Amino acid sequence: GDSVTQMEGPVTLSEEAFLTINCTYTATGYPSLFWYVQYPGEGLQLLLKATKADDKGSNKGFEATYRKETTSFHLEKGSVQVSDSAVYFCALSEEDTGRRALTFGSGTRLQVQP
Amino acid sequence: EPEVTQTPSHQVTQMGQEVILRCVPISNHLYFYWYRQILGQKVEFLVSFYNNEISEKSEIFDDQFSVERPDGSNFTLKIRSTKLEDSAMYFCASGRGGEQYFGPGTRLTVT
Numbered sequence: 001g002d003s004v005t006q007m008e009g010p011v012t013l014s015e016e017a018f019l020t021i022n023c024t025y026t027a028t029g030y031p032s033l034f035w036y037v038q039y040p041g042e043g044l045q046l047l048l049k050a051t052k053a054d055d056k057g058s059n060k061g062f063e064a065t066y067r068k069e070t071t072s073f074h075l076e077k078g079s080v081q082v083s084d085s086a087v088y089f090c091a092l093s094e095e096d097t098g099r100r101a102l103t104f105g106s107g108t109r110l111q112v113q114p
Numbered sequence: 115e116p117e118v119t120q121t122p123s124h125q126v127t128q129m130g131q132e133v134i135l136r137c138v139p140i141s142n143h144l145y146f147y148w149y150r151q152i153l154g155q156k157v158e159f160l161v162s163f164y165n166n167e168i169s170e171k172s173e174i175f176d177d178q179f180s181v182e183r184p185d186g187s188n189f190t191l192k193i194r195s196t197k198l199e200d201s202a203m204y205f206c207a208s209g210r211g212g213e214q215y216f217g218p219g220t221r222l223t224v225t
Contacts, residue, residue, distance in 0.1 A: 032212050043118075043205060044157070044216040051212065089157065095212055100145060101159040101170050102214060 002027045004090050006105035013080055013112050021075040021108045023064075023090035031092040033057075033066055033073040034102070038087045047075075047088070080112045116140045118217035120206050126223045127196055135191045135220045137206030146189045147207040147214060148181065150174070157205070163189065196224045 007022040035047040048057030053068035090105040148160040207214040
């Protein structure tokens with residue numbers, strides 16, 4: 001079945017540091033890929049997405065590129081802020097096979113220190 | 115900006131009781147979902163609903179669970195006889211195409 005693997009956290013960075021959160025996936029079809037963010041006490045918010053190979057999703061300074069050859073969708077940001085502290089979830093769905101349900105990774109907690 | 119809302123934010127119930135979790139999806143969305151997150155674990159898919167019927171469900175979604183869209187705006191998840199292991203955060207989501215938008219969740223505590 002489908003699965004998503006994320007690097008374990010917590011990831012602790014100083015403000016303005018470069019962020020990478022690794023995500024790899026296993027899918028039977030051609031999935032769409034997503035990053036969601038969960039701020040403390042809140043629900044999941046869609047951060048960015050990509051639907052085909054080599055697409056780059058971007059939002060709020062975050063980017064991720066759909067790499068089919070390495071089955072990866074790593075999240076990056078050039079300069080993190082304290083307000084980016086949250087849990088980040090990588091996810092996929094397989095609409096091409098009629099499966100819209102999201103399969104999530106285990107989440108990576110990011111802590112940014114001033 | 116429209117958003118998904120859920121009520122209550124926290125529900126405490128005794129084992130064996132029935133609970134109904136309520137969601138109001140974004141109004142022009144066509145697909146509706148329930149997910150849950152047991153503390154410290156992954157977010158897991160339960161069920162999706164389209165065109166007034168279940169379109170997908172996971173193995174977690176057994177006979178104890180049911181979903182309903184009783185009117186044009188609400189989407190509910192019923193757990194018939196709660197167990198301790200049903201304690202989790204339950205998230206509702208809605209979407210039109212590939213994207214899903216999540217509500218803030220209902221924390222269910224079964225004692």
